[in-house]
Amino acid sequence: xxxxxxxxxxxxxxxxxxxxxxxxxxxxxxxxxxxxxxxxxxxxxxxxxxxxxxxxxxxxxxxxxxxxxxxxxxxxxxxxxxxxxxxxxxxxxxxxxxxxxxxxxxxxxxxxxxxxxxxxxxxxxxxxxxxxxxxxxxxxxxxxxxxxxxxxxxxxxxxxxxxxxxxxxxxxxxxxxxxxxxxxxxxxxxxxxxxxxxxxxxxxxxxxxxxxxxxxxxxxxxxxxxxxxxxxxxxxxxxxxxxxxxxxxxxxxxxxxxxxxxxxxxxxxxxxxxxxxxxxxxxxxxxxxxxxxxxxxxxxxxxxxxxxxxxxxxxxxxxxxxxxxxxxxxxxxxxxxxxxxxxxxxxxxxxxxxxxxxxxxxxxxxxxxxxxxxxxxxxxxxxx
Numbered sequence: 001x002x003x004x005x006x007x008x009x010x011x012x013x014x015x016x017x018x019x020x021x022x023x024x025x026x027x028x029x030x031x032x033x034x035x036x037x038x039x040x041x042x043x044x045x046x047x048x049x050x051x052x053x054x055x056x057x058x059x060x061x062x063x064x065x066x067x068x069x070x071x072x073x074x075x076x077x078x079x080x081x082x083x084x085x086x087x088x089x090x091x092x093x094x095x096x097x098x099x100x101x102x103x104x105x106x107x108x109x110x111x112x113x114x115x116x117x118x119x120x121x122x123x124x125x126x127x128x129x130x131x132x133x134x135x136x137x138x139x140x141x142x143x144x145x146x147x148x149x150x151x152x153x154x155x156x157x158x159x160x161x162x163x164x165x166x167x168x169x170x171x172x173x174x175x176x177x178x179x180x181x182x183x184x185x186x187x188x189x190x191x192x193x194x195x196x197x198x199x200x201x202x203x204x205x206x207x208x209x210x211x212x213x214x215x216x217x218x219x220x221x222x223x224x225x226x227x228x229x230x231x232x233x234x235x236x237x238x239x240x241x242x243x244x245x246x247x248x249x250x251x252x253x254x255x256x257x258x259x260x261x262x263x264x265x266x267x268x269x270x271x272x273x274x275x276x277x278x279x280x281x282x283x284x285x286x287x288x289x290x291x292x293x294x295x296x297x298x299x300x301x302x303x304x305x306x307x308x309x310x311x312x313x314x315x316x317x318x319x320x321x322x323x324x325x326x327x328x329x330x331x332x333x334x335x336x337x338x339x340x341x342x343x344x345x346x347x348x349x350x351x352x353x354x355x356x357x358x359x360x361x362x363x364x365x366x367x368x369x370x371x372x373x374x375x376x377x378x379x380x381x382x383x384x
Contacts, residue, residue, distance in 0.1 A: 078103035095127040102138035132156040158188040174202040186211040197222030204233025213241040220246040243267035252282035263320035279328030287340035325351035331358030
């Protein structure tokens with residue numbers, strides 16, 4: 001028999017001594033202090049907090065602590081209108097952020113309402129400091145729930161991928177938005193099929209709106225509304241997202257009059273229609289200077305663009321320009337951006353008709369601008 005098996009090692013003796021000195025005590029959750037419980041609860045999502053609060057009176061009190069309900073993001077679960085009622089007890093006076101997702105399949109417009117007038121009135125009353133409200137996959141009846149029912153304290157509103165029932169054909173849902181939501185700075189209406197182009201007029205009247213996201217909405221054939229909105233409204237607009245909206249040159253040229261505009265996002269909605277949507281014609285109207293010394297570009301036959309007013313066009317100082325997947329965007333746009341968009345910091349021409357030589361020439365002339373795709377001389381351009 002070896003010596004190692006006959007005599008225990010010093011390490012094993014030490015381990016045995018430690019085990020004998022350690023006393024294991026069972027700890028129950030209710031033996032923990034409130035401070036420790038609050039730390040544990042801070043890692044739970046709102047629905048888990050609701051479930052835990054129903055176990056006993058002490059945990060009910062702890063789970064209702066204001067520190068747990070300042071930022072409420074319940075989008076991990078799809079909530080019905082009845083489920084939302086459970087949240088109203090926990091909405092606090094210091095709640096500033098609320099994000100909820102409904103159970104709606106937007107392919108079926110016969111779904112039951114998931115946002116009620118009562119719910120919005122409760123959060124307006126209980127959360128006077130609410131600044132951000134995000135609604136995703138909900139059904140809203142525009143007759144029962146109007147824009148006046150939304151909390152007037154909101155600065156950031158998202159109504160994304162929702163169904164809006166019983167919309168008026170005569171008046172925009174956002175009528176008098178500048179009065180009902182006087183603090184609104186950001187509005188995200190992504191993927192809403194119910195958005196109608198004439199709503200641009202109502203939105204443009206807001207003197208506080210800085211960010212407007214209409215990605216996935218239909219803004220085609222909105223020339224009259226876009227022209228009036230851009231010429232006489234949107235006095236504070238800095239970011240406009242028109243990705244996958246079927247916007248065309250005709251509508252886009254109107255926004256070169258929005259002098260406050262700094263960030264413009266465009267992306268073709270359907271590849272087969274991309275060439276007929278956005279081209280060099282509209283992009284070269286942004287910024288100062290001429291359009292690369294070219295004559296007028298031809299538009300569709302019978303279309304006349306009228307300049308409203310006789311005052312000189314204000315310079316649109318774009319800092320971000322994204323024009324993805326448009327074959328009609330060529331080196332003409334690159335040359336114009338290099339010479340006339342003096343404030344440009346970021347340019348994305350992925351999937352366009354821009355050549356490798358054009359991109360390299362732009363990089364040479366404007367090394368201060370980050371361009372995508374970024375290529376090095378001799379490399380093959382990849383516009384995927």
